[in-house]
Amino acid sequence: MIREIEVELDGFGDMADITEELRKFVDEYVERMGIDEGAVLVFNIGSTGAVTTIEYEPGLKKDLPRIMEKIAPYGEDYEHHRTWGDDNGSGHVRASIIGPSLLVPFVNGRLILGRWQQVVIINFDTRRRKRRVLLQILRA
Amino acid sequence: MIREIEVELDGFGDMADITEELRKFVDEYVERMGIDEGAVLVFNIGSTGAVTTIEYEPGLKKDLPRIMEKIAPYGEDYEHHRTWGDDNGSGHVRASIIGPSLLVPFVNGRLILGRWQQVVIINFDTRRRKRRVLLQILRA
Amino acid sequence: MIREIEVELDGFGDMADITEELRKFVDEYVERMGIDEGAVLVFNIGSTGAVTTIEYEPGLKKDLPRIMEKIAPYGEDYEHHRTWGDDNGSGHVRASIIGPSLLVPFVNGRLILGRWQQVVIINFDTRRRKRRVLLQILRA
Numbered sequence: 001m002i003r004e005i006e007v008e009l010d011g012f013g014d015m016a017d018i019t020e021e022l023r024k025f026v027d028e029y030v031e032r033m034g035i036d037e038g039a040v041l042v043f044n045i046g047s048t049g050a051v052t053t054i055e056y057e058p059g060l061k062k063d064l065p066r067i068m069e070k071i072a073p074y075g076e077d078y079e080h081h082r083t084w085g086d087d088n089g090s091g092h093v094r095a096s097i098i099g100p101s102l103l104v105p106f107v108n109g110r111l112i113l114g115r116w117q118q119v120v121i122i123n124f125d126t127r128r129r130k131r132r133v134l135l136q137i138l139r140a
Numbered sequence: 141m142i143r144e145i146e147v148e149l150d151g152f153g154d155m156a157d158i159t160e161e162l163r164k165f166v167d168e169y170v171e172r173m174g175i176d177e178g179a180v181l182v183f184n185i186g187s188t189g190a191v192t193t194i195e196y197e198p199g200l201k202k203d204l205p206r207i208m209e210k211i212a213p214y215g216e217d218y219e220h221h222r223t224w225g226d227d228n229g230s231g232h233v234r235a236s237i238i239g240p241s242l243l244v245p246f247v248n249g250r251l252i253l254g255r256w257q258q259v260v261i262i263n264f265d266t267r268r269r270k271r272r273v274l275l276q277i278l279r280a
Numbered sequence: 281m282i283r284e285i286e287v288e289l290d291g292f293g294d295m296a297d298i299t300e301e302l303r304k305f306v307d308e309y310v311e312r313m314g315i316d317e318g319a320v321l322v323f324n325i326g327s328t329g330a331v332t333t334i335e336y337e338p339g340l341k342k343d344l345p346r347i348m349e350k351i352a353p354y355g356e357d358y359e360h361h362r363t364w365g366d367d368n369g370s371g372h373v374r375a376s377i378i379g380p381s382l383l384v385p386f387v388n389g390r391l392i393l394g395r396w397q398q399v400v401i402i403n404f405d406t407r408r409r410k411r412r413v414l415l416q417i418l419r420a
Contacts, residue, residue, distance in 0.1 A: 001420070002317070002387055037142070039181055039278060041319055043385050046394035047335040054236045055187040059219035060229065067212045067233045072347045079339035089340065093347045096334045100397070101383045103241045105183050105276045107142055112274050114186035117240070134392050136385045138319060139279040139419040140141070177282070179321055179418060194376045195327040199359035199369065207352045207373045243381045245323050245416045247282055252414050254326035257380070279419040280281070 001029050003135045004045075009123035011091070012074070013065025017056040018042070019111070019118045022135065026106050029137050036109040037140040042102045045132040048091040048125035050098035056118035064122075068094045074126065091124035098122065103138070141169050143275045144185075149263035151231070152214070153205025157196040157258045158182070158273065159251070166246050169277050176249040177280040182242045185272040188231040188265035190238035196258035204262075208234045214266065231264035238262065243278070281309050283415045284325075289403035291371070292354070293345025297336040297398045298322070298413065299391070306386050309417050316389040317420040322382045325412040328371040328405035330378035336398035344402075348374045354406065371404035378402065383418070 003025050007016045022040050030036050042051045054060055071094065078089025104119060105112045113119070123129050143165050147156045162180050170176050182191045194200055211234065218229025244259060245252045253259070263269050283305050287296045302320050310316050322331050334340055351374065358369025384399060385392045393399070403409050 002385070037276075039276060041383050041385055043383070043392065045392060045397070047333060047397040052236045053187060053240050055220075055232055057220070057223050059221070059223040060232050060236075062219045063229050064233050064236055067237075071211060071351060079342045080335075080337070081339070083337050083339040089343050092335055092340050093344050096332045096340075096344055097347075097378060098237060099239060099379060099382065100333050102239065103181050103183070103243060103383060105142070105181055105274050107274075107276075112183065112185060114272075117185070117187040132394075134385050134387075136317075136319060136387075136420055140276055177416075179416060192376045193327060193380050195360075195372055197360070197363050199361070199363040200372050200376075202359045203369050204373050204376055207377075211351060238377060239379060242379065243321050243323065243383060245282070245321055245414055247414075247416075252323065252325060254412075257325070257327040280416055 001137050005133050006130050007121055008130045010128050011123060011126045013068055013122055013124055015061060015120040015122040017118045018121055022119055023111055025135050026111060030109040037107050039103045039105045039138045041136045041138055042119060043134045044100040045134060048088060048095050049131045050095045050100060050122045051102045052098050053117045054120050055116040056120060088126040091126055094124040141277050145273050146270050147261055148270045150268050151263060151266045153208055153262055153264055155201060155260045155262040158261055159258045162259055163251055165275050166251060170249040177247050179243045179245045179278045181276045181278055182259060183274045184240040185274060188228060188235050189271045190235045190240060190262045191242045192238050193257045194260050195256040196260060228266040231266055234264040281417050285413050286410050287401055288410045290408050291403060291406045293348055293402055293404055295341060295400045295402040298401055299398045302399055303391055305415050306391060310389040317387050319383045319385045319418045321416045321418055322399060323414045324380040325414060328368060328375050329411045330375045330380060330402045331382045332378055333397045334400050335396040336400060368406040371406055374404040
């Protein structure tokens with residue numbers, strides 16, 4: 001079973017909590033298939049977005065982008081900008097470091113996550129983007 | 141098949157080699173199910189721990205935490221600390237960058253890893269923690 | 281179904297686009313098994329290589345290694361070098377941060393990737409290396 005979700009996000013590390021979408025997706029899978037164990041693949045489609053887990057609260061929503069800006073500063077000279085006349089080299093590098101794929105297990109029909117651990121999609125592009133995320137259940 | 145393992149670790153990037161636990165888990169799966177190919181999902185439950193592979197030796201056990209401290213220094217001012225009066229914003233950011241999920245394939249009943257490549261769980265919290273890791277076999 | 285591919289790469293972050301190898305592998309799987317949905321696990325065997333996605337173009341091929349050199353500089357003093365008399369502590373740390381495993385979904389027999397998103401294997405060792413990557417199909 002697969003589902004594509006879309007999330008519109010500001011640039012430079014804006015993120016959204018998609019944990020509820022994962023839970024609903026797993027609920028529907030369990031209901032339809034009668035299988036209550038597996039893992040959800042969360043895959044960001046595109047090269048300037050990333051997925052990971054974080055405690056989703058207003059502070060860390062600012063802290064992670066700030067640290068990623070230190071790692072790959074926007075204002076530096078990226079070779080990427082010479083290829084396309086683009087300005088988002090920093091966003092590409094940040095996304096590649098965090099990565100586009102994440103797997104979250106579920107057991108007895110329930111996602112296994114810490115109490116303060118949410119699944120997020122992050123937009124590292126330098127402009128507002130509609131990010132596309134594919135959810136897919138893998139078999140245990 | 142799933143298994144939860146617990147590992148008690150110091151803070152600030154202390155890590156443990158859990159490769160042997162993976163091997164035993166795969167051995168038992170092969171024995172019980174008669175299926176000798178698949179992949180082991182290694183998932184850290186919680187938002188200040190991470191999983192990856194590394195050559196597990198005393199030098200790199202210090203080098204990786206040192207570099208992560210440079211990336212997200214403990215002493216900086218994190219917005220996260222204003223949310224909870226907490227002091228572990230650096231740990232959250234480090235964990236989100238490395239990520240909570242890892243997949244290791246096995247073929248003919250044997251884990252596919254390099255000779256100097258071990259699976260580690262890392263505690264980036266700022267205090268000693270019992271970290272929980274879920275192991276789950278996915279079907280090839 | 282599994283396949284091991286080998287890619288010879290220079291050190292310090294040289295990378296290769298292996299997306300076509302993934303496509304061929306999925307095509308053969310669909311043909312042989314008659315199953316057109318699943319995910320490809322891409323796993324780097326060894327502790328100084330990593331896998332991720334990136335827009336594979338000459339600019340970013342230089343930008344990502346430059347940022348990784350800033351994160352874990354080659355010239356610093358790594359404890360790892362005391363263990364083995366080695367010089368590649370920086371490469372180990374960089375590889376562990378980006379990570380060795382990636383999952384890419386396929387649906388209706390086609391890999392789900394953005395138009396400018398390619399799968400790459402990166403060699404962070406400090407010398408030319410033949411990198412080994414295991415491809416494995418996981419069941420949806």
